[in-house]
Amino acid sequence: MRFFENQPAVTNAPEGRVEGVAKVTGSGKYAAEYHAGNMCYAVMAGSTIASGTIKSIHTTDARQVAGVLDIITHTRKPLVPGMADAAKIKESRFGLPVFHTDNIYFKGQPIALVIAETLEDATYAASLISAEYTTTEAKVDFDKAHAAVPLNAAGKERGSADAWRDAPYQSEAEYTIEHEVHNPMEMHATIAHWEGPDKLKLYDKNQGVNNVQRTFARLWNIPADNIEVFSEFVGGGFGSGLRVWPHCLAAIMAAKQVNRPVKLVLTRPQMFLLTGYRPKSWQKVRMGADAGGRFTGLLHQARHSTSVYESFNDGITRISRMVYNISNVKTEQATVPLNMSTPTWMRGPGDCSGAFAVECTVDELSYQLKQDPVALRLKNLAITHDPESGKPWSTHYLNECIEKGAALINWQQRKPLPGQDKEGDWAIGYGMATGMWNAGRGNASAGITMQRDGAITVKTAMTDIGTGTGTGIQNIAHEQTGIAKNKIKIELGNSHLPPAPSQGGSTGLSTISGAVAATCNALKQKLAGYAAAQDDTYKNAQAADIVLSDTGISWQTAGNHFIAYTSLFEKNNLTTVEVEASSGPGAERQQYAFCSSAAHFCRVKVHTKTGKVKIDKMVTVADGGSIVNEKAAANQISGAVVGGIGMALMEEQATDQRYGSLIGNDLAGYHFAVNADAPVIEVAFINKPDKNINPSGAKGLGEVGIIGCAAAIVNAIYHATGKRLRSLPVTPDKILLG
Amino acid sequence: MNNFTYTTAGSITAALQHTKRHPQAMYIAGGTNLLDLWKYNLLHPQTLVDLNGVPGYHTIEAKEGGGLQLGALVTNAATAYHPLIEQRYPLLSKAILAGASAQIRNMATNGGNLLQRTRCYYYYDGDVPCNKREPGTGCSAIKGYNRIHAILGASEHCIAVFPSDMCVALAALEAVVQITGQQGKRSIPFADFHRLPGNAPEKDNALQAGDIITSIDLPAKEFAHHYSYLKLRDRHSYAFALVSVATALELEGNEIKEARIALGGVAHKPWRIPEAEQLLQGKPATAESFAQAADKLLEGAQGYPHNQFKIELAKKAIIRNGLMALHPETQLPGAQPSA
């Protein structure tokens, strides 16, 4: 099997993840795997039209199915106080007011919820539900609708369009990207259990338990503390778990209605419809350069789809304002309401779409200018200051990423002109592109419980959606305390643990690392307090004075004034030591701008006779500050690159323009990259700490792995074939006819 | 998915009796297609007759005088990896392995593969018109999103394609389908087994109600030296073909003695045109010769807004696959273009 000929050399396998054993043995539970006593099942039935109103819903046949307990519709439902009337619904900003309206906004919108003793009963009964509608004309054709929507300024214009009107080198073109769907492996699911009239327990798949908790505290008008949300194991999110979706409310309503715990698991087709997607987009980019190859102007316009019941803005042109030094920049955006469900953030949201258009434009200019794409970018990077805010970047090593990536893919082998490199009917091409992402940080809390043997458990409400957050926390706690990793346990994904924001936007580790460092310091201080009773040296100790080990506490250097934990616990009559601390961004945000970045390189083979594209090699070099855990970090990047391959070559959720229905909405019909589509992906890091962003020096890596990736691939296809393809995905037909 | 009665058949006779008594009954073999369609609420069998326990159809046997008999209940995986198939009918092995996924091929049976339904999106969407699903309601694909649809042999009632890979090779190899029905046994040559949609697209093939496929027979001609299966698709594996080609050649030097070419992904059945194959007889095995055959095979092809590209793609695939058939040893895995 030639697929497996290039065995990567594995020397010294890096250490695994904290949750690894639980995941592979099945002892770690995903939301739908929990069980509550007396639990029943709910299944949603959807509208068969895309636009109109419900006249009547027929539930008689469904009610006759044995095991059916009740059926919720907009006319039969428990009172949700936060949705009691139209004004409250609007104020709730929940999105789709599921079962609270007779309006139909998209095809498949849930109109009824069957609650039954078994999943099978509920599924069958749901298939028997029908409705009559007053149908109105549905608007689902983005290509037709978008041109009529006026663009609005996105950010303040820099310089003026006049200043570069006559730039000697210019590229102007339109780009489109199809609607893409996250499709994490694990289905979205909720188990809702009212343990008392105002006490709610939820097992739910999401990226932020406190967000879910807050949302339902408001909607049900109960204290947040009365709601406990568990999301201990999350089988991927990619942004689809950042919002609280209608099915979650549906499960809670069902549990209220029948006064029993209810489990609701989305079907795979529902996953395409009810948990967001990357909106379909149109972009126009005009860019100019002077004779020396300095960029002089950029006009970036973008429109993307949204729903008719709320507006989601992806921020596609943001990337144009941060990567290069350009004196004249104008960015404009608009959203296009369609009879579709609401899109949401999907890995590298906005920037990923924007980078495709801008980085292809830069590539095109490089050929016009006859300058190497690598050199052209290096010349124009805004490497010292954020061009938008004018603030210095705290750290920014995109130039080093580019140089390192070029070396790793052997960029010097690339022939300067397109279409020069052939192996039989396979044309070979090299392409590259860059990606950037604003590196954020939020406020979070973490706690530690220490046992008398020195073992600690670090706790936070933050979820780990497969990003390696738990493993990162363990590494940071080990570094901060000196306690061996095998004595550090991690607990996360529960709303009753110290609060933390959602895991998203590449902020997870950056945010939580501060809280973990703070709580490690709090532990040192607390232990020093107890130690002071035994040894005066420890009086008024600062955290920096304290050295911990697996067995005890020391003063300033290991072993100095050593006191064993057992002794501390005994003398102070302790069973455990508990601390909790919070941390968040501060004045550094006024002083600096923060970013992560990546350079993507691709060598591609294109079969000129059949349009088949094979990615021969991908190299991605990322600057994410300190790399807290190399294996998890590399996982993030290679996973994102596989997403980028899908975006470039195959991901497309087509919609029927007459019915508004999604086409091929299952894992056989919607193509994302499989192993055979992914080559050996070489990942490397700059691994220099950003000392200003947070105590760990890590800047976040979830997004940059995909931002710019599709452009690198499409640029390589151009270099191989001379065909400039501007509509994603680049399927074989586009190569053949392009 | 409705409630149903499940029964296992211990013999072909017993199975036939069940379907005679329960006209709403359906057979199940691997279940990889039936269960999907059922869960999508497109089929509602009241009685399920499980064929897997019927003895006698689980093996691959050499026939006297050449040829093989493939039991209907042998899995696709077991067939593809069977030494007799790998050595003597490698074209069939390659075609099967280009289909579905390893897991699905482990469940799917040879009989079931012939009877899998189309992947037309509109057939799968119970809310919209489809003549194949509900005769007389209309075809949603003709004016809809028709990227994966037919360019050959379609009708105004249906432009769906038959999605099997295995069957493209079986068509090229001129297999024969063995059937036992309420009226006894009969056999149908592969070319006559699947049908074009015409004005009855609800009928995919020549089977009558209750008919059971018992085996698929391969004739003595093996084409073990010059063959190739090329599958062009939107991703490298686990995707149905946009266009696929099975080519089998008998050569004398570089001269073609006999040629078989079947296309998949382009019509309501595996597409063969005997004249195209005759054109190649006595011709050198070159791109020019295959191009002539390609033109003949695609004669009368009609594209729709989203699948126009398939006409050009099919022609190029036929030429490419003809050349690939000359050197099976240089073929890359995954039924992709080599060289």
Ligand SMILES: Cc1cc2nc3c(=O)[nH]c(=O)nc-3n(C[C@H](O)[C@H](O)[C@H](O)COP(=O)(O)OP(=O)(O)OC[C@H]3O[C@@H](n4cnc5c(N)ncnc54)[C@H](O)[C@@H]3O)c2cc1C
């Ligand atoms: C996600 C997915 C991807 C796929 N991709 C491909 C692909 O790329 N290429 C490809 O070729 N195929 C593909 N397939 C289809 C797969 O090959 C078929 O589903 C399989 O061959 C069907 O065989 P089965 O035994 O499971 O049939 P079943 O599902 O058991 O039966 C199918 C039909 O045949 C009837 N039946 C079964 N056996 C007999 C018999 N002996 N006599 C009479 N009637 C019978 C059943 O009643 C039913 O109507 C894919 C399937 C899936 C689910």
